[in-house]
Amino acid sequence: MFKGSMVAIITPFTPDGRVDEEKYRQLIEFQIENGTDVIVPCGTTGESATLDYEEHDRVIQICIEQVNKRVPVIAGTGSNSTTEAIELSLHAKKMGADAVLLVSPYYNKPSQEGLYQHYKKIAESVPLPQILYNVPGRTGMNMEAKTTIRLAEFSNIVAIKEASGNITQSGEILAAAGDKIDVLSGDDFLTLPLMAVGAKGVISVTANIMPKEVKAMVTAIQEGRWDDARGMHLKMLDIHNAMFIESNPVPVKTAASLMGKCGATVRLPLVDMQPHTLETLKSVMKGYGLI
Template sequence: MAWNVTGSLVALVTPFAADGSVDFDALGALIDFHLANHTDGLVVLGTTGESSTMTHEEDAAVCDYTVKRVAGRIPVIAGSGSNSTETMLEKSIMFENLGADGLLLITPYYNKANAEGIYRHFATVADAVHIPCILYNVPGRTGCSIPLPVLARLAQHPNVVGIKEASGDISYATEVAKLLCDNFCMYSGNDDIILPLLSLGGAGVISVLANVCPAQTHELVAAYHAGDIARAREIQLSYLELIHALFIEVNPIPVKTALQMMGKAVGGFRLPLCEMTAEHAETLRNALTKAGVL
């Protein structure tokens, strides 16, 4: 399946209103912010979007709203993952029907599964839908990684177009790089190693940093692809302190707090997530100030 989406794809937060419901006005403002700052794609309902605490109805509403607001200007990828393959299948079909351009599919966390089970988990969805599927490898969250032989099989599937590689393991990413081709790409899932994964042939990043620095994250990837390695390196290193601050507590607590500090109405969190400590908030504010965001 044709898929040539490169650049900075933001792992978008989900704004909540004071009563805890999804704040669609704030979501619209965030989408407009990214369109104005050259973000190359929106990834909704992922880890950063707090989808694990949202209902299926809320997921559908966020996907529907985002697709309509974007109106085809950039790709919209919806996170439909679940540790239940049947649930992931249902959500994937729903998001396809709502007009999502692609799907982000996570490994079966908690269950973990054996190698064949992990293969079937992804293949069940890829067989059923008609839009591109991006696999999501984040063992620090899920407790399991996609075995490389399984990944090699999935990379041959016509509906599997890439992987969000968020293990932080360069050795694993190097093995993934052997599988890259016109029909299978890799996105960095870690903002602190965007440039190293680009150097291995990566197409871009699915980024938390892009929530607060969309233009800069876009420029980092664009500079690399234009051959300006020095500029890409400069951006990667100059934002490293902020990147670390954005993960000083579990994502998306810091990035949502950062957006609040920037005056963006993203609201609070849903339990078990809650406000970050005052000490960490000060560290984050200092990093945002040093990076010129505040």
């Protein structure tokens, strides 16, 4: 249902910490102009964890308004409270989102049965396409392939964003339920290998600053131009890795700032990049001609 190059878009802030609506709209236009297939607001990269409820809804609303149906919008509405996730998802539906992205409950560390019941309840409560989001590095636990395979039986659970770093796990999902649920890469540096085993695309961090290049690689894979895709994949590894030299989204937001796209302001407990990692980031970006 959703495929290609999808961006987990950053949420720009003004120097005093408010959502910068003007810059945000410009970032959305930058993505569409460069071929990005889907915009994903309020994910991890969009600093959803430090947006209050009003801001969260507003960021999604701005995205839907600015996109104006030119590409799908997948709204991040996950929570470690099932009830809260349902409320956020229903509101996103009311605003016109095409789907929702649901991060696994963080901090609670539910069992695999708890994960199943969480997503089952949302699927039964929200009549909208849903994308599961497995990111153990953020949530503290892994959603196992067998749990995803069970959840694939729900018709409105259409995909999983796999950021476990485990290609075998993604392969197991595709082998058992690939006709019922799509896999999307949640790690830029694993997009090519995951698409090689059947993933449909990537929800990308790097696309915030290199949308044309990420789109080009995904297109090459889709068209079976594997030598071209492999070359682009290897060429982009350094910038993919640079996006995680500190906690996401600090490096990518700093990179966007260095390119003049928006401010670098992040909200506590995130802080500005440390001097040594900032210099590393600048060096990598210069290598790609980004600054």
